[in-house]
Amino acid sequence: MQPLFNFLGQFHPLSEGFINYHLENCKFIDVKKNKFILSPIDNNNYMYFLLKGVVRGFVREGKKDISTWFSFENELIAAIRHPNQQSKHSKEYLQAVEDCKLICIPYHNVDLLSIRYPETSLISRKLLEMQYHAASERSILARIPSALERYIKLESSPLNINRIPLRFLASYLGIRLETLSRLRHKSVIAVH
Structure with a gap:
C-alpha cells in the first residue's frame, strides 16, 4: 500500500x-494481460491504483473498440x-495491456x-485537476485534423507508447493500423 500512500x-x-482506513478497506488484485479489470457487465464499485503494468480504457462502438486512455504504474x-452514482455500471472497459497488479479502492x-x-x-480536488488536465490533452489530440500531426503530438507526450500495442495506439488515434505503420515511418523520416 505504500506506493498509494506516497502518491x-x-x-x-x-x-x-486516513492510512488505516485504506489498509482496512482496500484490496489487491492481479489481472493477466488482455483480461478485463472492469467491463459494462461488472458493478463499477472501485477506483484502482496501478502498482504494476499498463491499462487501457476503451468503449465499444458496434464491433469496434475505441481506446480512450492509457495508464501506467503509480497512477490512479x-x-x-456519472457523478450522481445512480448507475452501478459503466459503458467503459478497463483492460490490462500487460500483467497488472492493482489496489482496489471502494468508491464508498x-x-x-x-x-x-x-x-x-x-x-480529491488535486486528483480532479490532474484528471481534467489529462482529459483536456486527450480532447485536443483527438481534434487535430492531420493523422500525422496527431501521431507526432502523441510521440512527444509523456506516454510510453513503446509499451502499448500498435492496434491500441491506432484505435486511440482514430486511424487504421496500416495508417499508423505509415505514420511511424514518416515520423522517423521527419525527425532525421
Whole structure:
C-alpha cells in the first residue's frame, strides 16, 4: 500500500486514520494481460491504483473498440462514472495491456473519508485537476485534423507508447493500423 500512500501524500500529508482506513478497506488484485479489470457487465464499485503494468480504457462502438486512455504504474484509474452514482455500471472497459497488479479502492471510501479526514477533500480536488488536465490533452489530440500531426503530438507526450500495442495506439488515434505503420515511418523520416 505504500506506493498509494506516497502518491496521495504528494498532495497533502496523510493522517494515521486516513492510512488505516485504506489498509482496512482496500484490496489487491492481479489481472493477466488482455483480461478485463472492469467491463459494462461488472458493478463499477472501485477506483484502482496501478502498482504494476499498463491499462487501457476503451468503449465499444458496434464491433469496434475505441481506446480512450492509457495508464501506467503509480497512477490512479477509474472507469467513467456519472457523478450522481445512480448507475452501478459503466459503458467503459478497463483492460490490462500487460500483467497488472492493482489496489482496489471502494468508491464508498471517498464519501466516508471526506467526512472523517479533512485531507480527503484537498487530495480529491488535486486528483480532479490532474484528471481534467489529462482529459483536456486527450480532447485536443483527438481534434487535430492531420493523422500525422496527431501521431507526432502523441510521440512527444509523456506516454510510453513503446509499451502499448500498435492496434491500441491506432484505435486511440482514430486511424487504421496500416495508417499508423505509415505514420511511424514518416515520423522517423521527419525527425532525421
